[in-house]
Amino acid sequence: AQRVTQPEKLLSVFKGAPVELKCNYSYSGSPELFWYVQYSRQRLQLLLRHISRESIKGFTADLNKGETSFHLKKPFAQEEDSAMYYCALQPQGGSEKLVFGKGTKLTVNP
Amino acid sequence: NAGVTQTPKFRILKIGQSMTLQCTQDMNHNYMYWYRQDPGMGLKLIYYSVGAGITDKGEVPNGYNVSRSTTEDFPLRLELAAPSQTSVYFCASSSGTGGWKGYTFGSGTRLTVV
Structure with missing residues (x-):
């Protein structure tokens, strides 16, 4: 079965501190993994995907197939990073369906 | 550029009533999806479509129906709410x-x- 686990419902850090949002997945094939973000009163939007190996807004995420993890990291959190973050897995196949985790609410305190 | 437009934004239904949630996109995208999000839960796929005339069930389709007569529109129907x-x-x-x-x-x- 395909499953995405985000163990932390809530995460609170201070501005300037490092932040790591955890994501673990369960999938027998080679998945594509993504992080989506929803800022207050805004739509869900794509933050980054593992295949592009980008850094967006200072965030990076590395796919660790051995640990089946795709943790999202930022070395210095900013107040504007406060949002809901969802990890998502795209199974192999042609429909581009996504399986989402339950989300982590990140709060960056001043 | 509107992107994906959903209507209505809010709705209160009585048990047993029916309604259609509208979804329109203007990006000429082939694939469209309906997800639901319950409090404290992730998004769960209800139905999806890979093109006009083609729909398929997702993880939680019971109680819902969809149609895709055009590329732009993908309405979600709730019968007997x-x-x-x-x-x-x-x-x-x-x-x-x-x-x-x-x-x-x-x-x-x-x-x-x-």
Whole structure:
């Protein structure tokens, strides 16, 4: 079965501190993994995907197939990073369906 | 450029009533999706479509129906609304043509069934 686990419902850090949002997945094939973000009163939007190996807004995420993890990291959190973050897995196949985790609410305190 | 438009934004239904949640995209995307999001839970796929005339069930299709008569529109129909269908509903689309850039989401419809 395909499953995405985000163990932390809530995460609170201070501005300037490092932040790591955890994501673990369960999938027998080679998945594509993504992080989506929803800022207050805004739509869900794509933050980054593992295949592009980008850094967006200072965030990076590395796919660790051995640990089946795709943790999202930022070395210095900013107040504007406060949002809901969802990890998502795209199974192999042609429909581009996504399986989402339950989300982590990140709060960056001043 | 409107992207994905969902209507209505809010709705209260009585048990047993029916309604249609509208979703329209203007990006000529082939793929469209309906997800629901319950409090504290992730998004769960209800139905999806890979093109006009083609729809398929997702993880939680019971109590819902969809149609895709055009590329632009993907309405979600609730028949005989139940309190368990109280949720936030998101429509999304993606190009389905490779070089995938992720989903474009609508703003959501908050539905309460009482």
